[in-house]
Amino acid sequence: MPLGALQHYTIEPSDLERTRNFYCDVLGLENGERPPLGFPGYWLYSGGVATVHLLGERKPREGIVVRGTNARFENTGRFDHIAFAATDIDGVRKRLQSNNVTFREQTIPRTGGQQIFLYDPDGVGVELNFPSANAR
Structure with missing residues (x-):
């Protein structure tokens, strides 16, 4: 299946x-x-x-595991990041900068697509993928 x-x-x-x-x-x-x-x-x-x-x-119930209220989430364990297709890389850069979000960029070899990597407030990795036609 x-x-x-x-x-x-x-x-x-x-x-x-x-x-x-x-x-x-x-x-x-x-x-x-x-x-x-x-x-x-x-x-x-x-x-x-x-x-x-x-x-x-x-609240805990049958079949539902609820993390303790004292738990601190330092990272996402083996889960590394989630990725989204995106457009308007210049607009996204400005939006991230205006919200004081730290990020890094890279160009994908051969395709020329652009990527932006950042973390949400709890440290979950987020990848934004911009096709080469939209990258500037």
């Missing part, structure tokens, strides 16, 4: 509102429709797809 396309990834942030603001205000995702799941959270949309799910505080 082959897998289909990636549907979403989920983050359990240390500060739900700060992380929502980062993904929406800095990276341009849209806060959208989310079912009433019985705990706070957000579904953030990219291109009409709920790509990033943010989890608020939840």
